[in-house]
Amino acid sequence: MESPDERNGNDVRQPLLEKIPAKKEAEGEERLCIDEMLQRYCGEFGRWQLKHFVLTCIAWALEAFHTMVMIFADQEPEWRCVGSDCRVGSSNCDMDPSSWEWTAGKGSSTVSEWGLICGEKYKVGLVQALFFAGCMIGAGVFGHLSDSKLGRKGSLTVVCIINAIFGIATAFSPNYWTYVVLRFLTGFSTGGVGLTAFVLATEPIGPSKRGVAGMSTFYFFSAGIALLSGIAYVFRSWRELFIVSSLPSLLFLLIVIPFISESPRWYLVRGKVDEAMKLMHLIAKTNGRHIPAGVTLALDDDVENKNGERNTAVEGSLKDVILSPLMRIRLLISVAISFTVSIVYYGLSLNVVNLKTNLYLNVFVNAVSEMPAFAITAVLLDKYGRKPLSIGTQWFSCIFCLVGFAVWGAGPWKSVRMVSGVLGIFGMAGTYNLLFIYIAELFPTVVRNAALGCATQAAQMGAILAPFVVVLGEELPFGVFAVCGLVGGGLAFYLPETLNKPLYDTMSGMHEAESESNRGRGEVIC
Structure with missing residues (x-):
């Protein structure tokens, strides 16, 4: 342990403790930031973190x-001729409605039940766009609530309750417009699930393990898509599918949520030091470790009362981010990159899904094919850093999108374009997931979920626009995707590297540490 004199010199490797020395010799008390306590006494990724991580990431x-239930519920089913006026191979829009019928019956999808074909086909895209619009709004709302009074666990509980209620209610929609409203409300809560679960799962993990763990959260999303394809194959009615796909949210509330703990970082910034320390002692005990007497937690800009204990909550909001030049630039760049990445990711995904193959098998293969991208990114993440990997994966996707734009769409070149699309989404899948880790590390605890919420909102806007890019034709979408990848990678040059830097707690703590770092006084590795 360095002496206070050494720390007051040119070494800022402990940025959270500059105002308060790590040891108070007079009081016999050692005050540590959460990252250092995890490294020295609790363990960075032990049995407690593994259990918490798996349960939360469900x-x-x-x-x-x-x-993704919309892929199956809103699909256009196959139809067959039943009358003499029916002509196989032509559009059913030009036929007498009595001359053909849906092969699986009207209840197989929303398209067949409400006749969303021909002039009404736009309604399929409309409900999808409004779902993502709900996600965009929900991400901002729950991003703020999880940083403030509700907390990470409280917000996750609320969004799962709303998901279960409106997801099941969707199955009983009497008409199309009721269906639209319920899907919008489901999107509102769904927008808060991923960002809340990500932050809650990764905040109690030590800095050297956080990158790999953060990338691993997305295996659960891909596994969910793969599992959904099997569920949809068994339950062919869209109403049954909505019920079966929504029930797990109810089971999660009853069986899993009670065993998930709140984030110790949220406790700390809310002034609940006793609760934070109880949780840190539990983490240490479960991991077979021990926190010595006299060791307690400290924030970046620790405000003490006369007893030397924090009892004041530290607040933060998007207003604070916008008013801070440092945070404002980071937020704007993060939002722009999230927007461009989402256009490419969802756009290329739609291109692959629209292949004339078995829908259920195709969705399953697409979900599984993303997993190697997660694994490779996780391996390289802590070796090369967040910034180079963010640039590299976006430009990797850009190159193959350019190939898809340049080649002909006929003969053997059609296969080249298909492979280019697969490799493009391979690169962008790594970027899409890396951004969650990168953005979480760019902002302090008091505004972390709010910043992630803004980035998620931008990503949802990209998801809304992606289908409109796809319908531009065969070549032009690849050109748009290439430009998005090029621009996104270029913007990443203006973000700082966060490898081996701490998860700061407060705005002032991050500002102080960054200022010291910019003056060349050392690397921040608390």
Whole structure:
């Protein structure tokens, strides 16, 4: 342990403790930031973190259920001729309605039940766009609530309750417009699931393990999509599918949520030091470790009362981010990158899904094919850093999108374009998931979920626009995707590297540490 004199010199490796020395010799008390306490006494990723991580990340599979169920519920089923006026191979829009019928019956999808074909086909895209619009609004609302009074666990509980209620209610929609409203409300809650679960799962993990753990959260989302394809194969009625895909949210509330703990970082910034310390002692005990007497937690800009204990909550909001030049630039760049990445990711996903193959098998293969991207990114993340990997994966996708734009769409070149699309989404899948880790590390605890909420809102806006890009034709969408990848990678140059830097607690703590770092006084590795 360094002496206070050494720390007051040129070494800022402990930025959270500059105002309060790590040891108060007079009081016999050692005050540490959460990252250092995890490293020295609790363990960075032991049995407690593993259990907490797995239980919390199950919520990602629930998000996949509520988001991707539209692929199956809103699909246009096969039809067959039943009259002499029916002509196989032509459009059913030009035929007498009595000359053809849906092969699986009217109840197989919303399209067949409400006749969303021909002139009404736009309504399928409309309900999808409004779902993502609900996600965009919900991400901002629950991003703020999880940073403030509700907390991470409280927000996750609320969004799962809303998901279960409106997800099941959707199955009983009497008409199209009721269906639209219920899908919008489901999207509102779904927008808060992923960001809340991500922050809650990764905040109690030590800095050297956080990158790999953060990338691993997205295996649960892909696994959820793969599992949903099997569920949809068994339950072919869209009403049954909504009920079956929404029930897991109810089970999650009853069986899993009671065993998930609140984030110790949220306790700390809310002034609940006793609760934070109880949780840190539990983490240490479960991991077979021990926190010595006299060791307690400290924030970046620790405000003490006369007893030396924090009892004041530290507040933060998007207003504070916008008023801070440092945070404002980071937020704007993060939002812009999230927007461009989402257009490419969802746009290329739609191109792959629209292949004339078995829908259920195709969705399953797409979900599984993303997993190697997560694994490779996780391996490289802590070796090369967040910034180079963010740039590299976006430009990797850009290159193959350019290939898809340049080649002909006929003959053998059609296969080249298909492979280019697969490799493009491979690169962008790594970027999309890396951004959650990167943005979480760019902002302090008091505004972390609010910043992630803004980025998620931008991503949802990109998801809304992606289908409109896809319908531009065969070549042009690849050109748009290439430009988005090029611009997104260029913007990432203006973000700082966060590898081996701490998760700061407060705005002032991050500002102070960054100022010291910019003056060349050392690397922040608390």
